[in-house]
Amino acid sequence: MRSFEMLFIVINILLVGWILFAKNKSQRGLLIGFGVSAIIMLMHGVIEGMRWQMIPAYAMTAVPLLIFAVRSMSKLGEPVERTAKKMPRAKLVTVTALAVIYSSVAVALPLILPIFTFEKPTGPYKIGTVTYDWMDDRREETLTPDPGDKRELMIQIWYPADSKAKGKTDSYISNPDVFAEGYSQVLNLPKFLFTTFGYVQTNAIKNAEISNREPAYPVLLFSHGFSGHKNQNTFQIEQLVSHGYIVVGIDHTYSSTASVFSNGRVANYVPQDTSSIAYLDKANEGWVADAKFVLDQVEKLAGNDPDRRFTGRMDMNNVGMFGHSFGGATSAQMLMTDSRVKAAINMDGVLYGKLRVPEEGLKKPFMMMSADDTIRDATSTDDKAFAKFIEETLPRYKHVAVGGNYWMKINEMKHMGFSDLYLFSPLYEKMEGVDIRKAHRLINDYSQDFFDHYLKQQPFKRLEQNIGEHPAFTLEKG
Structure with missing residues (x-):
């Protein structure tokens, strides 16, 4: 896996984990998370080139933006921590399991079909x-x-x-x-x-x-x-x-x-x-x-x-x-x-x-x-x-x-x-x-x-x- 690919996937998995388990997820935090992920994805695309094996990881970038958009449309004026209801345990377990499966796919695809590298030759030329x-x-x-x-x-x-x-x-x-x-x-x-x-x-x-x-x-x-x-x-x-x-x-x-x-x-x-x-x-x-x-x-x-x-x-x-x-x-x-x-x-x-x-x-x-x-x-x-x-x-x-x-x-x-x-x-x-x-x-x-x-x-x-x-x-x- 290439450097920016690795960094991008790690950031996005951490971002998904934050969305699932953090108690306080402000609109500002969601935008920052999306921005960081989008910037790294852009750098990866320009420097390394985008490829289809990374599509599941690319899609993860949109998650915080989608949540931000849904909240904005519902016009919730109060702070998130005061209006958000605790997710039922069964639903949390199901969503977490799906997130783990999806993240595993996002990691596995570029590992199974990597952009391989040749070892550096050992000679003086x-x-x-x-x-x-x-x-x-x-x-x-x-x-x-x-x-x-x-x-x-x-x-x-x-x-x-x-x-x-x-x-x-x-x-x-x-x-x-x-x-x-x-x-x-x-x-x-x-x-x-x-x-x-x-x-x-x-x-x-x-x-x-x-x-x-x-x-x-x-x-x-x-x-x-x-x-x-x-x-x-x-x-x-x-x-x-x-x-x-x-x-x-x-x-x-x-x-x-x-x-x-x-x-x-x-x-x-x-x-x-x-x-x-x-x-x-x-x-x-x-x-x-x-x-x-x-x-x-x-x-x-x-x-x-x-x-x-x-x-x-x-x-x-x-x-x-x-x-x-x-x-x-x-x-x-x-x-x-x-x-x-x-x-x-x-x-x-x-x-x-x-x-x-x-x-x-x-x-x-x-x-x-x-x-x-x-x-x-x-x-x-x-x-x-x-x-x-x-x-x-x-x-x-x-x-x-x-x-x-x-x-x-x-x-x-x-x-x-x-x-x-x-x-x-x-x-x-x-x-x-x-x-x-x-x-x-x-x-x-x-x-x-x-x-x-x-x-x-x-x-x-x-x-x-x-x-x-x-x-x-x-x-x-x-």
């Missing part, structure tokens, strides 16, 4: 961000009926910003209405539930000056999961950038929640056959082509950025990639097929794609992160179709850690815990049994340690020191 709209003229768009369509991608780049950089932090979602509709379609839930995303702010400053602390920074590509989006892992991206990485997030058009292009055109998610392993293996080739194209464009920026921000500032000799779910599979395929990618992390992605991990291992630095729920044994489910799916895909993991690579299996973890999604509501955490902030810190600590070693040549601080079983995870090294 501030964060800048910029977006690009890139068209791949060499590739046809296969997910639209028009044969003339070319593959177009929205890209967001986060980078270490100058310590003196100032400006308003960037919104998490740039087009709230579009993404609320997108989330609604993808998750099959009412659109109004997702309007809170429009109020969430990040720690990144749009178009900030790049930091001169280092001559150049390693580059990481990020690929989201099916129906995700390029900034769905802001919790992780900002942490990495704050420690000296440039992160390039890719929206895989028509497979993302939504893509909003520079001319305002919207490309919504197109349902695909995500139950077919053969289809997903083939579809992954398109995602790999997206990543290769984006890396080509990044190389051009590094060589000659028209805005002169990234020219010479991207360390293209130290490029890594990480992704969630289908994007994790894309990261593994990129590691195997693109020599520019030196190290990769797959976060809970089934190993879809053209290539399989060979028996001798990848021979390049790789780390697999899995939720214990994802890699459970096929015999643990009564769903025959899902059991068959596990039996067919689980063997693909067999050699992921061979050759000195890593496989981290996180306990009490679910698939979507590797993204920002569970921050949306504490109900998600309760239903899924995931301590999401704790899980995010674990992911951040080990993904940073992995990239710091292989792209910055720094000694390990965690990975090598924690091989084996632990309360929160098991870490295997091949």
Whole structure:
């Protein structure tokens, strides 16, 4: 709950309590109570923005004004304490109970659907961000009926910003209405539930000056999961950038929640056959082509950025990639097929794609992160179709850690815990049994340690020191 929201609700609950139980409630006191509540509501609206989850609290502001108006209309000339009759006990109990229920709703709604915040990154750098709209003229768009369509991608780049950089932090979602509709379609839930995303702010400053602390920074590509989006892992991206990485997030058009292009055109998610392993293996080739194209464009920026921000500032000799779910599979395929990618992390992605991990291992630095729920044994489910799916895909993991690579299996973890999604509501955490902030810190600590070693040549601080079983995870090294 945001600061003014909290203050506003506390003031209004105290105001209702005063109205119910105070013996002397003068007309002047009612006006003062209304005025204080209205001023705080106005400040909340201007500074934080009003939202529907606060409607019960907003309505409480009108209570003292309504009582004032009723009294004025009845033309009671005597002091309130001399004319007011004591409320019958049964009526007082009923009114009090209703007030408690109403106040509970007023508190619960903004808590269940909060305007969540991202933890402050721990690194020494501030964060800048910029977006690009890139068209791949060499590739046809296969997910639209028009044969003339070319593959177009929205890209967001986060980078270490100058310590003196100032400006308003960037919104998490740039087009709230579009993404609320997108989330609604993808998750099959009412659109109004997702309007809170429009109020969430990040720690990144749009178009900030790049930091001169280092001559150049390693580059990481990020690929989201099916129906995700390029900034769905802001919790992780900002942490990495704050420690000296440039992160390039890719929206895989028509497979993302939504893509909003520079001319305002919207490309919504197109349902695909995500139950077919053969289809997903083939579809992954398109995602790999997206990543290769984006890396080509990044190389051009590094060589000659028209805005002169990234020219010479991207360390293209130290490029890594990480992704969630289908994007994790894309990261593994990129590691195997693109020599520019030196190290990769797959976060809970089934190993879809053209290539399989060979028996001798990848021979390049790789780390697999899995939720214990994802890699459970096929015999643990009564769903025959899902059991068959596990039996067919689980063997693909067999050699992921061979050759000195890593496989981290996180306990009490679910698939979507590797993204920002569970921050949306504490109900998600309760239903899924995931301590999401704790899980995010674990992911951040080990993904940073992995990239710091292989792209910055720094000694390990965690990975090598924690091989084996632990309360929160098991870490295997091949």
